[in-house]
Amino acid sequence: MKQGLIVFLNGTSSSGKTSISMELKKQKEIPFHHLSIDDFFGNYNDFIDNKFPDIEPTREVDNVGQILFDPIMSVYYATIKLFSEMGLNVLVDTVIDNDKRFNDYLELLFDHPTFFVCVLCSKEELTRREQLRGDREIGLANSQYDTIYSFDEYDLEVNTEELSPAECADKILSYIKSDQDYSAFKKLSKREISIS
Numbered sequence: 001m002k003q004g005l006i007v008f009l010n011g012t013s014s015s016g017k018t019s020i021s022m023e024l025k026k027q028k029e030i031p032f033h034h035l036s037i038d039d040f041f042g043n044y045n046d047f048i049d050n051k052f053p054d055i056e057p058t059r060e061v062d063n064v065g066q067i068l069f070d071p072i073m074s075v076y077y078a079t080i081k082l083f084s085e086m087g088l089n090v091l092v093d094t095v096i097d098n099d100k101r102f103n104d105y106l107e108l109l110f111d112h113p114t115f116f117v118c119v120l121c122s123k124e125e126l127t128r129r130e131q132l133r134g135d136r137e138i139g140l141a142n143s144q145y146d147t148i149y150s151f152d153e154y155d156l157e158v159n160t161e162e163l164s165p166a167e168c169a170d171k172i173l174s175y176i177k178s179d180q181d182y183s184a185f186k187k188l189s190k191r192e193i194s195i196s
C-alpha cells in the first residue's frame, strides 16, 4: 500500500493556506484530510495566552505555553505521519516559523512523499487581509515573512494575490496528476540552531 501524499502548504498567516485547503477538500477526484495546526491548538489558546475565564490559578507558572506547546506539536507531527502511513492524503496547513520546527518537519517527513508548496502573498496584501479579518494581530504575517519565505526549494509556488483559492487548488491538483516528482523537501538541509 502506498503512503498517503503530504501536501505541505507553507505560507505566513493570512497567505491563504486554509482557503486553498477548503478548495482541495471540495473536489472529489483526490481525497484529502485537512490537518490544520489551528485546530490542534484550538482548545488551549486561552491557557497559552494566560487567560482563565472561570477559575483563577493559585500559583504562577512562567512557561504555561511551553509546557503545552511542545506536546501539542508532537501530536500534530504524529498525526501527519500516521495518516500518511495509513495511505491517507493530508493537507498540512501550518507555519514553519523557526529553524527547529523546520528540522522537526524534515526529520518527520524525509521518507514520506511530501509535496512542498509555497503559498505566497505580498506584505501589503497580507496587512490588508489582517485588517479585513479582524481575528489576527495586525503585523503578524509581516513579522513571520522573512523566516517563512526563507526556503529556496519548492515543488510549486502559488501566488494568492494573483490567483483565487480555487485557481491555486487547480494548480496543485494539476501538478499531482502530472506525476512529477516531489523532490524539494529532500533537497533541503537541516538548519543550524544557535544556542544562546
Ligand SMILES: Nc1ncnc2c1ncn2[C@@H]1O[C@H](COP(=O)(O)OP(=O)(O)OP(=O)(O)O)[C@@H](O)[C@H]1O
Binding pocket: 011, 012, 013, 014, 015, 016, 017, 018, 019, 020, 038, 129, 132, 133, 136, 159, 160, 161, 163, 164, 165
Ligand atoms: N487567493 C485569495 N485571494 C483573495 N483573498 C484570499 C485568498 N486566499 C485567502 N484570502 C483571504 O485571506 C484571508 C486569510 O485566508 P486563510 O484563512 O485561508 O489564510 P491562512 O494562511 O490559512 O491564515 P492563518 O494561518 O492565519 O490561519 C481570508 O479572509 C481569505 O478570504
